[in-house]
Amino acid sequence: MASRGYSQAPVGWDLPGFALEAWPPTLNTIGVARMADVLTRFVLARRWYRGKARHLRSKRIHDILTAPSGEWSIVLLEFEYEECDCEIYLCTVAAAFGEARDRVFGEYPESAIARIALSDGSIGVLYEAIGNRSFSDALLAAVAREVTLEGAAGNLSAWRTKTFQQIVGTHQPILRARVSKAEQSNSSIFYGDRFILKIFRKLDAGINPDFEIGQFLTGRGFRYTPAVAGHIEYREAQSEPMLAGILQQFVPNQGDAWEFTLGSAREFYAKTRNRIAPRLISGHPMEENGPQSAAEARRIIGTYIDSAQLLARRTAEMHIALTDLKGGPQFAPEPFTEEFRIAWHGQLIRQMELSLRLIREKQASFESRVAADAQKLLGLELRIRERFRQVCENPVHAMRIRHHGDYHLGQVLWTGNDFAIIDFEGEPARSLEERRIKRSALRDVAGMLRSFQYAAYFALPAEGSAADERRTLETEAWAEYWNASVGRAFLSSYLAVAGGQAFVPDDTRERRLLLDVFVLEKALYEIAYELNNRPHWVRIPLRGILLIS
16 A cells, blocks of 8 residues: 555655554554654754754654644654653644645645655645644634643643733734744744744753743743743643743844844954954953953944943843742742852863863864964863862852853844843753752853853954964954953943842952853853864854953
């Protein structure tokens, strides 16, 4: 049956094929194991698949949740790894036959996953349903009506908040769905100018901080993050829920702060081309570059200084909102206990040793300037160890709070005159429990400082051949000037708002030590990441460490 069906498939289909007893399938449908094979191939090729460095032992379909109409299904695919743990990924699938099949292949072939042949002789295509208008509309309707889909192992339930109707308004507008084309670790659907639905592809049992913090800030009227309007969760009996989606208010914007910053930095380089950069006395954000450095930076860099200061104020206001003493135990500030400091010190040392080991293993392949910076960093090992030791052995006179957890320019939207902070999910590589641990607010500050340096270097104009080395050095001098000036403006504005709060140390030396350790921790992580993924970018975090050491 299968081979006869596949011979009728349209010419040019370069897709895997499988036979299935009927559509829509259940866990007991003949051929569902083969569907797991083709879905695995699809998932492993997606950016949102997070197990690329792991060894897959087995896969199976964990559950199938199908719309009452039978048009589409949400399939939960379970992967077991050689490390003896499992991950569950969410796939949105639909099947099209006849003319509908031809439209899928002709209009959006990138969504096609596999050829499918049913026992009745029908030939079709299995495709990603997220691009299907009826699927997108059904998800929004499910939140509005608080619909539950039943599966064999658990249920998928949608819930709305009281904010949902406030966002919709009284006129029930037509909200046309549009799938985001951006490559992300999750998938997003926009609904007109009212909502954005983020669909989580990797499902984790427990409380997701993106929903938890977003709902907390919405409840407190914090205006600089999208309001939470609803969520979708998968739950099995006697188990913790898995967040599958979060519906938020759409914030009209001109893109993220990363692109906005790159544009500003590129204008800055064009303006300063063929000019000599001012001498940088210190690259540390807590040290001035001379008595007139702030005024000089504003004159040379221009209005982006104001933007960095505005972003700092919004960051400080976010941290203040997250310390609401009426927020319950999950948001109540906590002290830096000795136990916490010891555990943190262990994490710092492990990250440092990993990064320095990678440098030693790969330094023979570095070009001359990178090799020189790497050698300088290796010479700083004892100094870095000493800073990490001080954090462990000395009391920290500030409180730990809930924070963003993965804060950088890509996690902020630029509206044209203000900023909106998004994506409180935390670092995806960490467990949900780790992401919910209270830490210093300066960890977010350090993350943004590191993001400024990346922007400064990403925006550098390409100078071409080695003959342009002198010009390259001049331009990099401007990059370090821009980074240091923007970082100082950001930090001083942040402290002007957050200074005096319980989460910021009063003592300047303690404040600097904490900030330095967080910057070092982030930059050391970046070194390991770049050496394993983009070795030509490793000079950015190397320079970042040298500038504050």
